[in-house]
Amino acid sequence: MRAIVVGTGAGGATAARELALRGFEVLVLEAGKPFRPFTRNISWAAPLRRVGALGGERTISRLFPAMETRRSSEDLVLVRGLAAGGCTVLSCGNLVRADNGLKDMGVDLAPEFEELERLIGVTTVPRPRWRPLSAAMFDAAAKMDLSPAPTPKAVDLSGCVSCGLCELGCARGARWDSRRFLGDALRAGATVRYGTPVRKVVVEDGRARGVLAGRKGAPERMRADAVVLAAGGIGNAQVLKSSGLRAEDRLWADIVLTVGGRSASARMLGEPPMVWYARRDGYMLSPYIDILSHWFHGPWRKVPVGDRVGLMVKLADEGNGRVNADGTVEKPVSEMDRVRLDGAAGLARRLMEGVGVEGPFVEGMLNGGHLGGTVPLARCDAATMHPSTLPEGLWAADLSLAPRSEGLPTMLVAAALALRVARLIPLRRT
Ligand SMILES: Cc1cc2nc3c(=O)[nH]c(=O)nc-3n(C[C@H](O)[C@H](O)[C@H](O)COP(=O)(O)OP(=O)(O)OC[C@H]3O[C@@H](n4cnc5c(N)ncnc54)[C@H](O)[C@@H]3O)c2cc1C
Known part of the structure; x- marks a missing residue:
């Protein structure tokens, strides 16, 4: 079975790792580049800051392209983080259990939380x-x-x-980010292509068959038995709508x-x-x-x-x-x-x-910077973790699945949702 995983953030890296460990042939497509923390000395900018000459918040994206504002x-x-590791490379490293609205609909992520906390290490x-x-x-x-x-x-x-x-990237490598899971996936045989944004999901006979990815004018067609969207609350919705598929106008951001x-x-x-x-x-x-x-x-x-x-x-x-x-x-x-x-x-x-x-x-x-809610799970999806709005063969595995905002750190819930989804994919072959 060949799976394409879109994105390398909390959800994508977790799903890629799990699928690769389960023997899938995994191709990971990441829009951003390999991540480098921001280490330049910007003390020269302090006088400019005092007089407001630095411009608005978009300046940071020019100095540090991994951070999109x-x-x-x-x-x-x-x-959002647009680079290998997604938003996790910009995170403060907080690892908190957050599951607003999920348990009520029958999605109890306690086992995944526990497993991920053990794997990542919490202090x-x-x-x-x-x-x-x-x-x-x-x-x-x-x-x-x-x-x-x-x-x-x-x-x-x-x-x-x-x-x-922390938000400028951990130059010491002391803070966990999802590139560690991506590394596990690669060691288990997955491959990754950076700078390769997914433009559309290819759906034929009501089933996802692959994606169009890469250059906007001339995207490449890539085939897969399962397509796992983990491009975040914004990325997933954009890809779905570009493909003529449904995403909900329910984005939240904490x-x-x-x-x-x-x-x-x-x-x-x-x-x-x-x-x-x-x-x-x-x-x-x-x-x-x-x-x-x-x-x-x-x-x-x-x-x-x-x-x-x-x-x-x-x-x-x-x-x-x-x-x-x-x-x-x-x-x-x-x-x-x-x-x-x-x-x-x-x-x-x-x-x-x-x-x-x-x-x-x-x-x-x-x-x-907690972007979720655009492919929200409903009560009827609790057992399959496959939103009924998506065609067969197409999955979401990130924070876009979380139906309600948290007001809490969201890396762990994004990874936990992805882990649960990745384990159900092999069981739903049609
Ligand atoms: C500054 C900041 C600090 C944060 N601090 C914390 C914290 O301390 N603790 C915590 O729990 N949470 C924190 N968060 C939130 C947390 O990091 C995110 O909620 C979590 O990473 C979401 O996971 P995700 O997989 O849904 O999306 P992301 O981690 O955003 O991953 C999405 C990935 O998809 C890629 N992508 C997007 N579009 C495409 C496309 N079309 N094709 C291919 N790839 C695409 C992106 O480049 C990215 O790699 C922080 C967020 C920010 C912005």
Whole structure:
């Protein structure tokens, strides 16, 4: 059996690994290039930042092409990793179980979570490695009954130098990313082609027979018995719609709003990001310096990075986004999301004030990088993990399957969904 896996992020690499280990002939197609972390010294840019001469957030994609940023509405920036490893190479290494809406429909991922946690390795950053202000905010959160906990991390702490810049790629290789699973797949006989975007799924007689991939004007036809789409919430929807197939206009992104305050010599970049988190109803709080806001968001400009304090709100947002066949995305911040963000940001601010963080408190750029919901599972798909909207032979194996936003880290759930799907593919030969 020959399988084509599209994408090498949390879902794609997991599916490719599993299928290759089960004896499939696996061809992995990745739109991006092999990933390199951003290691250039950009201290020259600090004076430009202060006067706002760096331009908007798209500048980062010019300096660091693996990070794609785009506005899905005036006030929301969507971020994704377009490279080997997908968004996992930009991740903060948080490895949290998130399964909003899945268990209710009969998809209990506990066995996959457990297996993946064992395979990847989970730890927490010990408190002596936290910056004093993060520790103080943790204690304040506990006093406010917010039940904070150290964040589970997929990081080898002996190799982590606490540079605080996980999102620019881990130059030390201390943080897990899905390229490790891709490596397992390749050792098990899979092959990968980088710089090869899938344009369309080829469907004949109601069954997926392969893909058209590569150059836009002259794509190559590649044959497969099973096509596994793992191009993420945006990528999958784009490929499906370009192929005349159905994707849902229910994209969610887990909107991030980081509240910025000031405290002299806080040096929050001297610790791994998000060392603790507090789960609330529909969102989480976590200490975090938002790189995009620091470099490109006007209201954040006045404070140097060493004095900046950030507390992130990550909101489970409404699934109200639409991906078009040309890859453009429309996703506004809904009124309800705005109200909930305001409430959570108020709490973040009170927490910071409680430990002596000073104002002016400024909101960061609204951004979202957890892209799901466009090929959502329904209750009737729970046993097969094959959305009934897809033709035979075509699967989705990534965060696009998750029906509802999480307000929590999503790498693990994307990988767990992919693992479950990959194990069911051999059982559904027709
Ligand atoms: C900055 C940032 C930080 C994050 N931090 C964390 C964290 O700490 N913990 C956590 O759990 N989650 C984190 N996430 C989210 C998490 O990484 C993603 O939710 C997860 O990787 C989603 O997996 P996926 O397989 O659905 O998609 P992705 O990981 O995005 O993989 C999609 C892949 O498909 C490729 N692709 C796209 N279109 C095509 C095409 N047409 N043809 C071929 N290939 C294509 C992409 O290049 C990519 O490799 C973060 C996300 C971002 C953006």
